[in-house]
Each structure stands twice: as structure tokens, then as C-alpha cells.
Amino acid sequence: xxxxxxxxxxxxxxxxxxxxxxxxxxxxxxxxxxxxxxxxxxxxxxxxxxxxxxxxxxxxxxxxxxxxxxxxxxxxxxxxxxxxxxxxxxxxxxxxxxxxxxxxxxxxxxxxxxxxxxxxxxxxxxxxxxxxxxxxxxxxxxxxxxxxxxxxxxxxxxxxxxxxxxxxxxxxxxxxxxxxxxxxxxxxxxxxxxxxxxxxxxxxxxxxxxxxxxxxxxxxxxxxxxxxxxxxxx
Amino acid sequence: xxxxxxxxxxxxxxxxxxxxxxxxxxxxxxxxxxxxxxxxxxxxxxxxxxxxxxxxxxxxxxxxxxxxxxxxxxxxxxxxxxxxxxxxxxxxxxxxxxxxxxxxxxxxxxxxxxxxxxxxxxxxxxxxxxxxxxxxxxxxxxxxxxxxxxxxxxxxxxxxxxxxxxxxxxxxxxxxxxxxxxxxxxxxxxxxxxxxxxxxxxxxxxxxxxxxxxxxxxxxxxxxxxxxxxxxxx
Numbered sequence: 020x021x022x023x024x025x026x027x028x029x030x031x032x033x034x035x036x037x038x039x040x041x042x043x044x045x046x047x048x049x050x051x052x053x054x055x056x057x058x059x060x061x062x063x064x065x066x067x068x069x070x071x072x073x074x075x076x077x078x079x080x081x082x083x084x085x086x087x088x089x090x091x092x093x094x095x096x097x098x099x100x101x102x103x104x105x106x107x108x109x110x111x112x113x114x115x116x117x118x119x120x121x122x123x124x125x126x127x128x129x130x131x132x133x134x135x136x137x138x139x140x141x142x143x144x145x146x147x148x149x150x151x152x153x154x155x156x157x158x159x160x161x162x163x164x165x166x167x168x169x170x171x172x173x174x175x176x177x178x179x180x181x182x183x184x185x186x187x188x189x190x191x192x193x194x195x196x197x198x199x200x201x202x203x204x205x206x207x208x209x210x211x212x213x214x215x216x217x218x219x220x221x222x223x224x225x226x227x228x229x230x231x232x233x234x235x236x237x238x239x240x241x242x243x244x245x246x247x248x249x250x251x252x253x
Numbered sequence: 254x255x256x257x258x259x260x261x262x263x264x265x266x267x268x269x270x271x272x273x274x275x276x277x278x279x280x281x282x283x284x285x286x287x288x289x290x291x292x293x294x295x296x297x298x299x300x301x302x303x304x305x306x307x308x309x310x311x312x313x314x315x316x317x318x319x320x321x322x323x324x325x326x327x328x329x330x331x332x333x334x335x336x337x338x339x340x341x342x343x344x345x346x347x348x349x350x351x352x353x354x355x356x357x358x359x360x361x362x363x364x365x366x367x368x369x370x371x372x373x374x375x376x377x378x379x380x381x382x383x384x385x386x387x388x389x390x391x392x393x394x395x396x397x398x399x400x401x402x403x404x405x406x407x408x409x410x411x412x413x414x415x416x417x418x419x420x421x422x423x424x425x426x427x428x429x430x431x432x433x434x435x436x437x438x439x440x441x442x443x444x445x446x447x448x449x450x451x452x453x454x455x456x457x458x459x460x461x462x463x464x465x466x467x468x469x470x471x472x473x474x475x476x477x478x479x480x481x482x483x484x485x486x487x
Contacts, residue, residue: 069303070431070456073405074438078457086455093452171307197304204308218327221320222304223312 024208024240026184027127028160030193031136034212036114036146044110048103056091063087068137068168077166079139084111112145116152117214123233124155127240133158135178135191137168158182170201178207192236200224210236258442258474260418261361262394264427265370268446270348270380278344282337290325297321302371302402311400313373318345346379350386351448357467358389361474367392369412369425371402392416404435412441426470434458444470 029035038061045060046053064087071077078086085108092099099107124132133156136143140161147153160181165173179186191202194212200222203209211226212233219225230236263269272295279294280287298321305311312320319342326333333341358366367390370377374395381387392415399407413420425436428446434456437443445460446467453459464470 066300066303066431067456069300069307070404070434072307073303073402074435074456075406076438076457090452090455168307170304172309197300200304201308204310218324221324222301222308223310 024190025188026131027190028133028178034194041110059091072168116150119232123237126237135160172205175205196220199226258424259422260365260416262367262412268428275344293325306402315373350384353466357471360471369394406439409439430454433460
């Protein structure tokens, strides 16, 4: 039995923050095309983070996200002028947490809690404040410090460095399977928050725990902690 | 005016080799789902090359392509057993060149011609032979030598090293815009073969020349060469 974790490090977008606001804004700006645009935008956003990282041409997540929007709209034949672009981009600054996030994190308050995200420092600050989570996290860590995106091991290495907790005592939590794979490859214990019942990816790594919401994580870690306590006592 | 290029280095799949055979095989194995599966498969194949490269977990293109097929089929709810998988994978070994490839390359025979591809050495050998192009290329270069995929600069660096032609005398030709961006970022003159009239990606780099088939490249380089000759003479 693995010993108790000391820190929990969370991905931000899709894991803590519901990007529904972004989808809804897409629908307001382009009625009938909101779902298609937001899906294409998100896919291109990730693709550009990977490509720029591999090319060694980092730009921050705000810039990459805007470039992805420009391409996605153009590719769909949608006219996305400066005003529409600004409105869509600003949706990223006003996100709600998923409904279970606050109560689940309260149950986990014995752990050092941190965020490790692709988001730029400004985007993360706005999202954390907008979601009312500013006091919950001891560390809000952006990839901007190492100028490369997930799943580079240089990103995950920020977590032990910033929290001062060794990698083998860190649990990493993400709704993105590829992010879990990257974190597992680096050496963290991992939890996949599979909100959409997606199949596992074929990347050679699987999560140590799979849950459908953060409540599942809180429950599992409480059980785990009790069991470890019993084993230590026994 | 840039002086005459000495070597032309081509991407393989989609640039020289028509992956139509792969799409047709998908349709034979899963009638009515061929286009959907082959699109999802190709997208996942690229995604896995980027993710594994960033994670520092290279596996060769054959393995990545098969993993992508397994995921794509599962995600679409298609039952892809070992026999179906083998049949679909083998389609990659028997590809046709696009119809203009041979005559266009003949017009370019004054240049040192090479392939630089994500494909594994075995896949590239089979595709080049199957397409009747074995004598056309002086060098067939696989990323396998550096154990990372495009668009890492370590891949593009293979071209000057293997051809013994300096990077600034190399023209790189690809149907993938992101591959062109990676090659341009590295320092090559670039040509985008935009067969499908796709919009330009927003990656901070554009091609030096955009054509719809390789004939356009041959024409442009002939004109360019004549013009450079005149300028040298003048």
C-alpha cells in the first residue's frame, strides 16, 4: 500500500473550471454554431500548445488560445471580428467551478492544494478569483515559468519545486487523459476525472484512480488514508 | 533573390503518398464508417506523435499508428479485432503516389531529392517501393534515428546532416501546414502543398510558396532558377 499523499495538484480547465461559459458565449456570438466552434477551438488550442512546445516556439496560453480561435472560426467560414474575438476570449476569465469542486476540496483541506495549468498567470488569477477559489489553493502554478506546455516533464517538475513536496508524495488530478499520462510518466500518483465517460487513451500509461467527479477523489483518499492508518497501526 | 536551392526534402504521407488506400480499407472493413474512422485515426495518430514526443516517450510510427487505430475505433464504438487491425495497418504499406508525383519529380531531378518522414524505416521502405519511387530519392530519412517526431527541430536537423547540404540550401515540401511551420522555424525554405485548399494555420510561420500539386513546385523552381540565372548573368 502506497503511503499517504502530501499534496494534491490539479489541472484547471475542465478539471476545476467548467468551460461551459465559453461554449455558451460561442453560441451567443454564432447562434447554431456554438458547439461546433467551441469543440474546434478547444482541439486547435491544445494542438497549438503541443506544436509550439515541440517547435520550441512558446507563446503564452492567452496568445495560443486567441490564435486557435482565429483559425477555428476561419476554418468554419465564420467571420470573427475584433469585438467577437474579445468577447469570446474574455469568457475564459469568468468561469464557474464545477458544482462539486468547493465541497470536495473542503474535504481535502488536510492536503497541500495546488493548481498546475497551461493557463497564463493572468488567466489563472482571473479564473481562480472568479470561481471564488483564491483561498483554497496554496500554489497556483503556470507553465509560463518554464515556457513549454503540458505534457512536457519540465512542466510537472514545477509541482515538487514550488510546493516543496517530493514527486512521490504528490497526487495529480486532471480531466484530460493525456495530462494524466504525462503526470504518470513523470512520476506522480494520478487521478483521472472522467466527467464525460470517455474511453482511455492508448499512451502507455493509465491513471491510478478514475472518478467521475472530485467527490470520488475525496472519498477514495479518505478510505485510502484510513486504510494506511490502520496498516501503520497494525 | 534567394539563390538556387540544392536539395528538396519531402514529407511522405499526404505529400507524396496518397493515403486514399487507407480510407478505402477503412470503408471496406467498416462500411459506412470509413471516412469517419480514417479521419479520427489520422487525427489521433498525429496527436500521439506530439504527445509522446513532448513526454519523451517515443515509440515508432508503426506502434503509434496502431495505438491510434485502437483508440479511434473504440471511441467510435467499432469492434476492431486483431484481423481487422492487421488489414487496416497493412494499408499503410501499399500506398500509391499522387498522380503528378512522378512527372513532377522528374522535372526536379537536378536537385538532390530526399524524404524526411515520421514513418518508421520499414514503413517508408515499403511505401517507397510500392509507389515505384525507390530510385527517385537519394535519401529516405526517418525520424526514428532521433526518437522524436515532427515538428521538433531535431527532426529537421537530420536533413542537412544526411544530405550534406546546408540548411539554407534546402527546400522542404509538405502538405501539412504545421510541418511547413516547423521546417520554416528550423530555417528551411518551404513549400506548402495545399491539396485540399485548407486555410493557413496560426502558428507564426507561413510557407515561402504555396501550390496545389507538386507541378506547381516544379514550375515555380524552374522560373526561380531561370530568374536567378539571369540575375547572376546581369
